[in-house]
Amino acid sequence: MQRQLNTLMNEQFDDIPAPLGEASPATELRAEVRNLDFWYGDTQALKGVNLRVADRKVTAMIGPSGCGKSTLLRCFNRMHDLYPGNSYGGEIRLFPEDRNLIEMDPGLVRLRIGMVFQKPNPFPKSIFENVAAGLRVRGINAKKPLDERVEQALQGAALWDEVKDRLQESAYGLSGGQQQRLCIARALAPQPDILLLDEPTSALDPIATAKIEDLLTKLHKSVTVIIVTHNMQQAARISNYTAYMHMGKLVEYGVTDDLFTAPREQMTSDYITGRFG
Amino acid sequence: MATTDITHDSLARIIAANRRTDVVMASIGILVLMVAGTLLGAVFIDLLASGWERLVNPDFYTNFPSRRPAQAGIISAVVGTSLVMLVTAVIAVPLGVAAGLYLEEYAAKNWLTDLIEINVSNLAGVPSIIYGLLALGLFVYGFGTGETILTAGLTLALLILPVIIVATREAVRSIPQDLREAAYGLGADKWQTVRLYVLPAARPGILTGVIVGLARAIGEAAPVITIGALTFIAFLPPAPLQIESPFINFDWLTSPFTVMPIQMFNWVSRPQAEFHINAAATGVVLMVMTLAMNALAIYIRLRLRRLQR
Numbered sequence: 229m230q231r232q233l234n235t236l237m238n239e240q241f242d243d244i245p246a247p248l249g250e251a252s253p254a255t256e257l258r259a260e261v262r263n264l265d266f267w268y269g270d271t272q273a274l275k276g277v278n279l280r281v282a283d284r285k286v287t288a289m290i291g292p293s294g295c296g297k298s299t300l301l302r303c304f305n306r307m308h309d310l311y312p313g314n315s316y317g318g319e320i321r322l323f324p325e326d327r328n329l330i331e332m333d334p335g336l337v338r339l340r341i342g343m344v345f346q347k348p349n350p351f352p353k354s355i356f357e358n359v360a361a362g363l364r365v366r367g368i369n370a371k372k373p374l375d376e377r378v379e380q381a382l383q384g385a386a387l388w389d390e391v392k393d394r395l396q397e398s399a400y401g402l403s404g405g406q407q408q409r410l411c412i413a414r415a416l417a418p419q420p421d422i423l424l425l426d427e428p429t430s431a432l433d434p435i436a437t438a439k440i441e442d443l444l445t446k447l448h449k450s451v452t453v454i455i456v457t458h459n460m461q462q463a464a465r466i467s468n469y470t471a472y473m474h475m476g477k478l479v480e481y482g483v484t485d486d487l488f489t490a491p492r493e494q495m496t497s498d499y500i501t502g503r504f505g
Numbered sequence: 506m507a508t509t510d511i512t513h514d515s516l517a518r519i520i521a522a523n524r525r526t527d528v529v530m531a532s533i534g535i536l537v538l539m540v541a542g543t544l545l546g547a548v549f550i551d552l553l554a555s556g557w558e559r560l561v562n563p564d565f566y567t568n569f570p571s572r573r574p575a576q577a578g579i580i581s582a583v584v585g586t587s588l589v590m591l592v593t594a595v596i597a598v599p600l601g602v603a604a605g606l607y608l609e610e611y612a613a614k615n616w617l618t619d620l621i622e623i624n625v626s627n628l629a630g631v632p633s634i635i636y637g638l639l640a641l642g643l644f645v646y647g648f649g650t651g652e653t654i655l656t657a658g659l660t661l662a663l664l665i666l667p668v669i670i671v672a673t674r675e676a677v678r679s680i681p682q683d684l685r686e687a688a689y690g691l692g693a694d695k696w697q698t699v700r701l702y703v704l705p706a707a708r709p710g711i712l713t714g715v716i717v718g719l720a721r722a723i724g725e726a727a728p729v730i731t732i733g734a735l736t737f738i739a740f741l742p743p744a745p746l747q748i749e750s751p752f753i754n755f756d757w758l759t760s761p762f763t764v765m766p767i768q769m770f771n772w773v774s775r776p777q778a779e780f781h782i783n784a785a786a787t788g789v790v791l792m793v794m795t796l797a798m799n800a801l802a803i804y805i806r807l808r809l810r811r812l813q814r
């Protein structure tokens with residue numbers, strides 16, 4: 229069955245429709261997960277996951293709680309390497325250079341792949357310094373480029389107008405939704421190849437959520453986005469491709485509209501119609 | 506059946522019981538605080554009253570010790586204590602913070618680290634005179650550093666290292682993991698994460714440990730006597746700053762010295778009552794120095810907290 233799934237996915241990438249109603253560009257691969265296993269110590273959390281991530285598209289991951297969405301996402305920036313006892317099997321190949329991310333230096337991977345977490349986690353510093361953090365890490369400390377890129381990132385995260393007069397104030401004075409957009413700006417400022425988001429709106433109200441969704445649909449023109457979400461409407465609204473996971477396995481993957489309107493697997497169909505999960 | 510029902514009355518009873526517990530706990534807390542505060546206040550006022558006539562006399566602060574109680578002053582002790590504390594802080598703070606950071610952020614979590622942690626915590630409870638004996642053997646006889654300000658600073662640094670290490674570990678451990686993940690997620694390496702995010706966030710806690718440590722060191726007499734501090738000294742160490750190039754000199758490090766607690770002890774043990782007045786006045790100055798150190802720490806904490814709310 230796994231074999232079959234792979235061929236299905238390959239076929240799909242040959243003629244990718246444009247789910248969000250754009251003209252269909254020749255879509256390229258940005259990353260490909262091949263037979264990925266992951267263990268927290270002795271517990272296997274990912275089992276032979278295969279997934280192709282299209283360049284400058286939004287890929288959503290859905291599935292019941294505990295199925296391994298966050299685990300998969302955190303493989304992409306090697307977050308698991310911070311803790312002892314975790315181990316990987318298989319590959320995540322990064323394109324265009326075609327290198328296995330699992331064998332690269334974790335620091336190097338994280339310099340190229342940004343992440344936004346479920347809970348807003350700004351640094352206890354000023355708004356400006358939060359956005360500048362990733363730039364400083366990359367050795368950009370001169371005032372002019374910092375100013376420019378901080379403003380650019382805050383514009384990109386639709387936060388500039390709200391904070392432009394209080395850049396030197398503490399980031400902790402912002403509301404939850406603003407803090408999350410600040411975290412997105414912080415991740416965007418260094419212009420990552422891929423942006424990972426783990427349920428970025430789960431702690432936010434509908435208005436803040438709408439702002440961030442709006443932002444993500446604009447973003448993917450310049451950056452490849454992988455987003456984990458519990459909210460199926462959200463996945464349907466903003467993603468081009470959707471992956472459905474269940475108990476550490478990737479059950480179904482396809483163009484978002486197809487997956488939601490005509491799921492191939494019974495499990496997927498049960499989940500999206502709310503019969504379990 | 507009635508006992509398991511959740512009714513308005515049963516909830517009200519729980520609230521009332523909780524409130525009683527709160528009142529009891531708060532009363533005990535206030536009582537303990539009052540006892541401690543009253544004792545401290547009583548000691549301070551007693552010293553202040555006993556030493557008043559010397560405290561208001563400017564000569565007391567500028568004179569050297571003397572055989573005549575009315576002319577004896579504390580200049581050599583104040584300078585000695587200040588310089589010894591300077592050496593202690595310069596050595597113990599960086600070392601202690603670095604050790605605490607290493608143990609918490611870098612060291613592998615295994616039995617060896619656990620063993621070191623237990624030992625460090627225990628060291629904080631070792632009587633200070635033991636440190637004095639260690640320093641006498643190690644620094645004075647072993648390294649030949651003599652009975653100097655440097656030796657005293659090193660000794661007291663050893664004494665308060667465990668306090669600073671433990672405080673640093675606690676402070677670093679209390680930094681939420683998502684802050685670290687945020688930094689690593691941006692591509693920061695370990696040292697950047699520690700230096701830019703962990704350490705600044707842990708600073709208030711570390712500072713508290715430093716102050717607790719220094720406050721302990723400033724009042725210690727036993728280890729300093731053990732390594733051979735003088736009790737009567739009629740000259741000052743060479744000044745650390747000078748007008749001629751190279752403007753800084755370190756000769757003071759090798760100078761003999763005395764410190765406030767020793768000066769106080771010396772005067773207390775004299776038979777003449779007038780010397781006891783001097784001792785009380787010295788006690789007041791020592792307490793004020795300690796309080797000033799605390800005030801400085803509070804000021805720094807408040808300044809740091811501005812951005813961290």
Ligand SMILES: Nc1ncnc2c1ncn2[C@@H]1O[C@H](COP(=O)(O)OP(=O)(O)OP(=O)(O)O)[C@@H](O)[C@H]1O
Pocket residue numbers: 268271273291292293294295296297298299300458
């Ligand atoms: N640090 C850990 N150590 C051991 N097991 C873990 C750890 N983190 C997660 N797991 C397990 O791995 C599995 C996948 O967890 P994961 O967090 O990826 O789920 P998820 O799909 O993100 O769920 P949710 O939607 O609730 O966030 C779960 O069974 C979980 O219990």
Ligand SMILES: [Mg+2]
Pocket residue numbers: 297298299426
């Ligand atoms: Mg999750």
